[in-house]
Amino acid sequence: MTTLIDNVKIFTLGDQGTIENGYILIKGDRFQEINAGHSTINCDKKIDGQGMVVLPGLVDCHTHLMEYATAELHQTQGPAQKMAGIANLLTALKSGIVAVGEHHLGHPVLSQTTKEYQEITNDLPIDVKLATGCCFIGTDPLTLVSAAHPGRIIDKDKDLTDEVIKHMAINSDFPGESIFLNATVANLPLSVAPKAGQITFKYEKIKNFVNIFHACGKKIGAHIEGDIAAEMFINAGGDVIHHGHGISKQVAGLMAKQNVSLVVTPHGGTSSKPLSPEEVYQFYKLGVNIAIASDSYLPAHPEAAWLDLPQDYLVGPEDFLKITSPFLTYFLDQGEPLEDVLELITVNGRRLLSNSTENGTITPGNQADCIICQQIPGIETIDTTTIKYVIKNGQPVVVRN
Numbered sequence: 001m002t003t004l005i006d007n008v009k010i011f012t013l014g015d016q017g018t019i020e021n022g023y024i025l026i027k028g029d030r031f032q033e034i035n036a037g038h039s040t041i042n043c044d045k046k047i048d049g050q051g052m053v054v055l056p057g058l059v060d061c062h063t064h065l066m067e068y069a070t071a072e073l074h075q076t077q078g079p080a081q082k083m084a085g086i087a088n089l090l091t092a093l094k095s096g097i098v099a100v101g102e103h104h105l106g107h108p109v110l111s112q113t114t115k116e117y118q119e120i121t122n123d124l125p126i127d128v129k130l131a132t133g134c135c136f137i138g139t140d141p142l143t144l145v146s147a148a149h150p151g152r153i154i155d156k157d158k159d160l161t162d163e164v165i166k167h168m169a170i171n172s173d174f175p176g177e178s179i180f181l182n183a184t185v186a187n188l189p190l191s192v193a194p195k196a197g198q199i200t201f202k203y204e205k206i207k208n209f210v211n212i213f214h215a216c217g218k219k220i221g222a223h224i225e226g227d228i229a230a231e232m233f234i235n236a237g238g239d240v241i242h243h244g245h246g247i248s249k250q251v252a253g254l255m256a257k258q259n260v261s262l263v264v265t266p267h268g269g270t271s272s273k274p275l276s277p278e279e280v281y282q283f284y285k286l287g288v289n290i291a292i293a294s295d296s297y298l299p300a301h302p303e304a305a306w307l308d309l310p311q312d313y314l315v316g317p318e319d320f321l322k323i324t325s326p327f328l329t330y331f332l333d334q335g336e337p338l339e340d341v342l343e344l345i346t347v348n349g350r351r352l353l354s355n356s357t358e359n360g361t362i363t364p365g366n367q368a369d370c371i372i373c374q375q376i377p378g379i380e381t382i383d384t385t386t387i388k389y390v391i392k393n394g395q396p397v398v399v400r401n
């Protein structure tokens with residue numbers, strides 16, 4: 001099967017840069033040729049782009065669409081929980097997202113295993129990378145759950161053995177929220193999670209987690225707010241900080257030095273005020289590798305003033321452009337090249353999710369995932385219906401006429 005996308009402006013975000021008017025040839029599930037001008041080649045399928053823009057598919061490298069969102073958004077359980085997870089993934093795909101960094105953290109009631117989550121996502125036309133971990137919820141006393149013990153609350157000292165940590169490491173596809181170094185407020189009101197933000201582990205235990213993950217050949221990520229937890233994680237050799245709300249410029253400098261990446265969640269995810277576009281830009285200029293993610297489904301933190309979101313509204317993948325846009329436009333206003341700015345919601349997240357050399361750019365030989373849009377998403381528009389095509393593995397999977 002060959003597909004030709006013709007008459008488009010192409011942001012390859014790769015070696016070929018931006019092509020003002022060109023074509024993309026796809027063979028099977030791979031990009032074959034990208035060039036300026038037009039192609040007269042005979043193809044099985046031809047898409048006339050009519051001057052629209054093409055860029056790599058969007059990547060949301062931090063989501064909770066299949067476990068926590070199913071219970072909270074849809075109130076589903078058992079076999080219906082699967083359906084809710086798939087419905088959420090479809091919402092992501094329809095929003096132009098071709099890959100998500102999803103989580104299995106364990107849940108006090110839902111008892112699906114990591115294997116079951118993997119089975120659900122195997123044949124879907126969206127890449128679902130799964131991070132397995134354990135999660136501290138900031139109730140009083142703290143509630144601890146883990147992917148290794150789905151469906152029950154566990155004990156920090158008895159249940160988190162080296163064997164269990166190894167189990168999580170082996171099953172983890174990417175460095176998501178493997179451990180929570182601060183208890184999370186999750187989707188609860190602060191009154192129900194009064195201990196949100198509290199430090200959960202001592203340095204030795206964090207170091208043990210990191211060592212076991214690394215011994216299994218896996219990178220490790222952590223849910224973090226504030227300098228104390230961030231510094232412990234960096235010193236322990238951790239790889240990816242998720243949220244990082246409330247961390248200082250000094251600690252961000254340390255992250256850059258130790259090559260620790262930051263997954264920014266613009267509208268919330270911890271008890272602290274989320275990082276503002278100005279702060280994230282400062283960290284970026286210090287050399288921190290940054291990707292922006294939605295942490296869906298999640299209500300907005302009351303102090304995320306740069307976002308105009310209704311109170312208690314659960315932000316999902318359909319809002320990915322809306323919540324990332326203030327950051328993208330701020331970076332652009334500071335004079336950053338458009339291509340570098342677009343990487344924050346595409347290839348940077350892909351690099352975190354991928355353990356291969358595949359980088360998500362529109363480059364011959366790469367997996368043919370891209371979106372064809374009327375306007376530049378996140379910059380010129382936040383309306384996902386302006387994304388006319390979502391192409392996954394070389395096939396149009398969303399087509400809006």
Ligand SMILES: [Zn+2]
Pocket residue numbers: 062063064177269295
């Ligand atoms: Zn999260």
